[in-house]
Amino acid sequence: MKNIIIALLASGLLASCGMTEITPGVYNQPLDTPSWVDEPPVEDNVKYFVGASAQFTSEGQARQHARINAYQQLSEFVGFKLDSKFTELTGEQTGFGTQFGAGKYLQKKTMVTEVAVGKSFIKEYHMNRLLVNERPIFVGYVLIGVSRADVAHAIDRSGVLKPNPEKLEQLLDDAKNS
Structure with a gap:
């Protein structure tokens, strides 16, 4: 029994000698962020x-x-703008009604979103390089924009709002002003 206790104490001592002290990372400078x-x-x-x-490390x-x-x-x-306007113009909840099937609506919604992302532009990047535990860490910010007219045009070309075309002009005006 005595040998077991001595063996446990010895192994505990050896294990603690091999441990590395873990300290949480601390920024040595504050994040610099632009006003945007x-x-x-x-x-x-x-x-x-x-x-x-x-x-990130890069x-x-x-x-x-x-x-x-x-x-x-x-x-x-x-997506939110499209869902809201579709419901407003057709009375159907996000395309799940009888005039416009769910699959077709979701397909066109995806197409409009892809066009909007494709038409977007990067206005500015801002990067922070920090030292955390003596290692460089990067935190980035990006400002992207998209023309409201491009979004409205993508919605129009998709045909998603064809069930009630008389209100399309109001939708385009709302998209330009939102």
């Missing part, structure tokens, strides 16, 4: 979206993650 991160610019003809990245990864985040916000905006 908190308040994107407001323009009559362009809608802006801000993408932010997580922490600048390229941080840029890519920030772009994906911004494109996701743009896609959600276009």
Whole structure:
């Protein structure tokens, strides 16, 4: 019994000698963010979206993650606008009614979103390079924009709102003013 206790104490001592102290990463400088991160610019003809990245070990990864985040916000905006206007114009909930089948609506919604993302442009990048535990870490921000007219044109060309064409002009005006 005594040998077992001695063996346990010895192995505990040896195991603790091999452990590395883990310390959480601490930024040695604050994040520098441009004003458009908190308040994107407001323009009559362009809608802006801000993408932010997580922490990455390369600048390229941080840029890519920030772009994906911004494109996701743009896609959600276009999808929401399309769903709202479709319901308003047709009385059908997001295309699941009898005039316009769900699959066809979702296909056209995807097409409109892809066109909007394709028409978007990158206005500005902003990168932070931080040292965390003596290693460089990158956090990125991107400001992307899309012309409101391009979004309205993509919606019009998709034919998604054909069930009630007399209100299409109002939809286009609303898209330009939103």
